[in-house]
Amino acid sequence: GNSVTQMEGPVTLSEEAFLTINCTYTATGYPSLFWYVQYPGEGLQLLLKATKADDKGSNKGFEATYRKETTSFHLEKGSVQVSDSAVYFCALRVYGQNFVFGPGTRLSVLP
Amino acid sequence: KAGVTQTPRYLIKTRGQQVTLSCSPISGHRSVSWYQQTPGQGLQFLFEYFSETQRNKGNFPGRFSGRQFSNSRSEMNVSTLELGDSALYLCASSWGPETNTGELFFGEGSRLTVL
Numbered sequence: 391g392n393s394v395t396q397m398e399g400p401v402t403l404s405e406e407a408f409l410t411i412n413c414t415y416t417a418t419g420y421p422s423l424f425w426y427v428q429y430p431g432e433g434l435q436l437l438l439k440a441t442k443a444d445d446k447g448s449n450k451g452f453e454a455t456y457r458k459e460t461t462s463f464h465l466e467k468g469s470v471q472v473s474d475s476a477v478y479f480c481a482l483r484v485y486g487q488n489f490v491f492g493p494g495t496r497l498s499v500l501p
Numbered sequence: 502k503a504g505v506t507q508t509p510r511y512l513i514k515t516r517g518q519q520v521t522l523s524c525s526p527i528s529g530h531r532s533v534s535w536y537q538q539t540p541g542q543g544l545q546f547l548f549e550y551f552s553e554t555q556r557n558k559g560n561f562p563g564r565f566s567g568r569q570f571s572n573s574r575s576e577m578n579v580s581t582l583e584l585g586d587s588a589l590y591l592c593a594s595s596w597g598p599e600t601n602t603g604e605l606f607f608g609e610g611s612r613l614t615v616l
Contacts, residue, residue, distance in 0.1 A: 433607035493543040
């Protein structure tokens, strides 16, 4: 079956620090890959996505590159802000199948 | 355009009762999925509906059921509530399963507390 593994955290960083959240996957078929973010008290929002190998998704300073050879989609940001404090979910979708989400990584950014 | 709307946002029930949650998808979206989110289990897939038909179902007992109407609005029902059913129930809509790259758009969720 399809699955997503990501570091569960919590991850605590100081403002302006570099962020990496690792995500690896297994999939039967060729998946599209996603990062979602959930702010306190809210639902999930799409942060970025990539649909084929070597694609780089980017949004709000966050980036992730679809690496087929390592089955990975690590999330990075060069300089985090307090407002980035949230839970981040890595996810995949194979054609015709439902989304599969990782367990989520809680990020806390301290001023 | 309006996002995914879930009602009610918060509700409190007692064990043994039943609950119905509602979800209105983004206009034009024909697929609706439901997820249960708890601190211990994370996001767990409940079911997906497309054109009034259940396409996929997660590993939940039969007490959890759902349906989709012709206007794509969806409801889920939980009967004989247990304490462990306390969770945030998230609804998400998308254009349809044939769109491989289509993302899910989530509502803000219905937070159910079972006492």
